[in-house]
Amino acid sequence: MTEIALPQHHEHEHPSGITRWLFTTNHKDIGTLYLLFAVSMLFIGGSFAMVVRLELFQPGLQFVSPHFFNQMTTMHALVMIFGAVMPAFVGLANWMIPMMIGAPDMALPRLNNWSFWLLPFAFTLLLSTLFMPGGAPSGGWTMYPPLVLQTGMAFPFLIFAVHLMGISSVMGAINVITTVFNMRAPGMTYHKLPLFVWTWVVTAFLLIAAMPVLAGAVTMLLTDKYFGTSFFNAAGGGDPVMFQHVFWFFGHPEVYIMILPAFGIVSQIVPTFARKPLFGYTSMIYAVASIAFLSFIVWAHHMFTVGMPLAGELFFMYSTVLIAVPTGVKVFNWVATMWRGSMSFETPMLWALCFIILFSIGGFSGLMLGLAPADFQYQDTYFVVAHFHYVLVTGAVFAIIAGVYFWLPKWTGRMYDERLGKLHFWLSTISVNLLFFPQHFLGLAGMPRRIPDYAVQYAEWNMLSSIGAFLFGASQLIFVYVVVRAMSGHGEKATDQVWEGARGLEWTLSSPPPYHSFNEPPKVP
Amino acid sequence: MNTSVSHYYVPASSHWPLVGSLGLFALTGGSALALSGHLGLGSFGMGIGFVVFVIMLCGWFGAVIGESQGGRYNDQVDVSFRWGMAWFILSEVMFFAAFFGALFYVRQFAVPWLGGSGDKALAHEFLWPSFVATWPLLQLPDAGQFTVAKQAMAAAGLPAVNTLILLSSGATVTWAHWGLKAGNRRQLVRGLWLTVGLGALFLGLQAHEYWDAYTLMNLRLTSGIYGSTFFMLTGFHGAHVLIGAIMLSVVLARSRRGHFTPTHHFAFEAASWYWHFVDVVWLGLFVTVYLL
Known part of the structure; x- marks a missing residue:
């Protein structure tokens, strides 16, 4: 601490220069840092995906070695999950939650800074492995032993990078949950909280409960490789399959960590542009909580084919399919919110609508995969790849982009270019379906995932998919241009309310909002 | 305030x-x-x-x-700290859950399967037909890769004493808290001295147990799954005892300087919550690692 101010008086400083960003305790600055970090990781992880799709453009080995191909698939997943999607959601939480609940800032502002500033270092460790002897990790982001234990010099860097990302996520989650529990303005009761806040509370709980389990799992990998333990070595009485259990005990809640905040964003946007309150607000909260609970008892559906007692297969199949119920509640509530609404279709609404439709497609293919006997056929095919990209790209990423368009005028005080926003939307939506929809057919026809070559019968769909990938990647440059323009003060000035149908405390603040959102607790309507 | x-x-x-x-x-x-x-x-x-x-x-x-x-x-900051610490402890619980989960999985599934029972007995049939499933597992499926332990760690003796020590330290820290709430700084400081002392004693005995394990019993990290689970669980627990003892030492130093008041002493409570968490983990360890 550099200065001591008077009691009951918080710092009204507005620091500038590089130290503003390095030492900041301001939720908006930290939110901006998170979002900028996420978008840079989106492009790094995206470039890895471009390498993958380039290699798969035609059958045969064309551009990269199989080993490098495997590094690209592995790093693509790690960077996108831990570097792009999760930090983007934390960035949105940082920006919006204090403004939505009428707080001055996050509850633990210094910890907030630390959560962010661990990430660039974690990804320095991870990305540096690309330049090491033996290359980056190539055993898949799921790090299954014994394969992952054959990783070269990159191995310990991978493990410690995951540790640092985990510490960052857990601290960020503690901050969010503490902020919501303790910093709400008087009158902002739990049943008045915006859905984005609610979904984030549940997500934070999932993060706190799941990330440490991942830390434990990768620690066991580390000791198995370097200190002679035999957790995953059957010769010493361990079991390599045990890693999959521990990993997916983290991994399945992780899936919901990446989608619940997306539900929250869509639940903010749809009522705004339907000009109706959210239908079934309370049932939305209970649905989110049910999904979170179920997420802890479905993990082995990722490993139906690995071998498990019949009772296990049945239990995990039924619990998995049960998730369709609360998810269905959410989808029907969004649709009912729009029913007889006074709808308009600005860019955020287009993304949100597309989220509802395309995420549901990902949900349906998830149901197919959740059925154990059917999964024996689909396991490790492109059908799985299509499924989780519908959920994560047209689900999580689309919702993040929707949220950015929705809140950008509030953040910057400038309206984005609506024409470019719509162009970005239509190009992305068409190309993303061209990219991922054919992968369903490839998978059902038996094309295995994570293999750089394929039989000639898969050539046409792969070529289409690759063309879609290049188009989708290029379309995101429009997004960067639109955001940079608004950030640099171009475009029409935004009003405080921004959208005609916008309701909530965040829209009562000026656009852009003051550096400290609420110095005095606001009146909650 | x-x-x-x-x-x-x-x-x-x-x-x-x-x-x-x-x-x-x-x-x-x-x-x-x-x-x-x-x-x-x-x-x-x-x-x-x-x-x-x-x-x-x-x-x-x-x-x-x-x-x-x-x-x-103000009070709001105090409550934020409390929530922060509580959720942090939950994250620590889940970290230990990964290792407890590994222990239970190995004992319930992996070792019996290797011994030829249940749904996944094929490894037994084709790889190690002479392997007999026991726990603590000393005779490994393929002993050649490992340091074979001569005996397992008994629950009686040092572990039982350590259980008593840690449970008593939970009582002494509560006694210190009573002193703090009653405004009795002497009781507070004495209680904390006792707690930190018991913690140090626990760590000393644990170190002694490790020494015996490595030298006399040939029980090591490299002794197969029994040694792996034993040392990882007790080792991470010991590290947490050390962290808790350091926290309590800082609280002790602050208590001697009169930092805490009967109504305003979050640091003391945070350290004692952490200490109780470490205590509960030990009870779980004592039952599942040593006793059963």
């Missing part, structure tokens, strides 16, 4: 988080280098990283203590 929430407290910008990140970066990067064969550079990074990290802890906590003593925290 300000009890109204009409003014919020937001700390000024701080360089400590970045220092902490740099420290952890050097520590983990150095460890990774050392493990991948670059011992010199790696140890250097680890050393620097550790020192920087400790400096960060002292500086950051020092700043927070200074602000707290300066009367700058």
Whole structure:
């Protein structure tokens, strides 16, 4: 601490220069840092995906070695999950939650800074492995032993990078949950909280409960490789399959960590542009909580084919399919919110609508995969790849982009270019379906995932998919241009309310909002 | 003490988080280098990283203590700290859950399957038909890769004594808390001395047990799954006892300086919550690692 101010008086400083960003305790600055970090990781992880799709453009080995191909698939997943999607959601939480609940800032502002500033270092460790002897990790982001234990010099860097990302996520989650529990303005009761806040509370709980389990799992990998333990070595009485259990005990809640905040964003946007309150607000909260609970008892559906007692297969199949119920509640509530609404279709609404439709497609293919006997056929095919990209790209990423368009005028005080926003939307939506929809057919026809070559019968769909990938990647440059323009003060000035149908405390603040959102607790309507 | 929430407290910008990140970066990067064969550079990074990290802890906590003593925290800050600590402890519980889960899985499924029972008995049939499933597992499926332990760790003796010690330390820290709440600083300081002393005694005995395990019993990390689960669970627990004891020592030093009041002593409670958490983990360990 550099200065001591008077009691009951918080710092009204507005620091500038590089130290503003390095030492900041301001939720908006930290939110901006998170979002900028996420978008840079989106492009790094995206470039890895471009390498993958380039290699798969035609059958045969064309551009990269199989080993490098495997590094690209592995790093693509790690960077996108831990570097792009999760930090983007934390960035949105940082920006919006204090403004939505009428707080001055996050509850633990210094910890907030630390959560962010661990990430660039974690990804320095991870990305540096690309330049090491033996290359980056190539055993898949799921790090299954014994394969992952054959990783070269990159191995310990991978493990410690995951540790640092985990510490960052857990601290960020503690901050969010503490902020919501303790910093709400008087009158902002739990049943008045915006859905984005609610979904984030549940997500934070999932993060706190799941990330440490991942830390434990990768620690066991580390000791198995370097200190002679035999957790995953059957010769010493361990079991390599045990890693999959521990990993997916983290991994399945992780899936919901990446989608619940997306539900929250869509639940903010749809009522705004339907000009109706959210239908079934309370049932939305209970649905989110049910999904979170179920997420802890479905993990082995990722490993139906690995071998498990019949009772296990049945239990995990039924619990998995049960998730369709609360998810269905959410989808029907969004649709009912729009029913007889006074709808308009600005860019955020287009993304949100597309989220509802395309995420549901990902949900349906998830149901197919959740059925154990059917999964024996689909396991490790492109059908799985299509499924989780519908959920994560047209689900999580689309919702993040929707949220950015929705809140950008509030953040910057400038309206984005609506024409470019719509162009970005239509190009992305068409190309993303061209990219991922054919992968369903490839998978059902038996094309295995994570293999750089394929039989000639898969050539046409792969070529289409690759063309879609290049188009989708290029379309995101429009997004960067639109955001940079608004950030640099171009475009029409935004009003405080921004959208005609916008309701909530965040829209009562000026656009852009003051550096400290609420110095005095606001009146909650 | 300000009890109204009409003014919020937001700390000024701080360089400590970045220092902490740099420290952890050097520590983990150095460890990774050392493990991948670059011992010199790696140890250097680890050393620097550790020192920087400790400096960060002292500086950051020092700043927070200074602000707290300066009367700058209102009740809302206090509650934020409480929630923060509670959720942090839950995350620690889940970290241990991974290792307990591994232990239960191995005992319930993996070892019996290797011994030929249940749904996945094929490994037994084709790889190690003479392997007999027992627990504690001393005779391994393929002993050639491992240091075979001569005997397992008994629950009676040191572990039982350690259980008593740790349980008593839970009582002494509560006794110290009673003293604090009654405004009796002598009882507070004595209670904390006792607690820290019992913690140190626990760690000493644990170290002795490890020594015996390595030298007399040939029980090591490399002794197959029994040694792996034994040392990882007790080792991480011991590390947490050390962290808890350091926390309590800081609280002890602050108590001697009269930092706490009967109504305002979050640091004491945080350290004691942590201590009780460590205590409960030990009970779980004692039952599932030593006793059963």
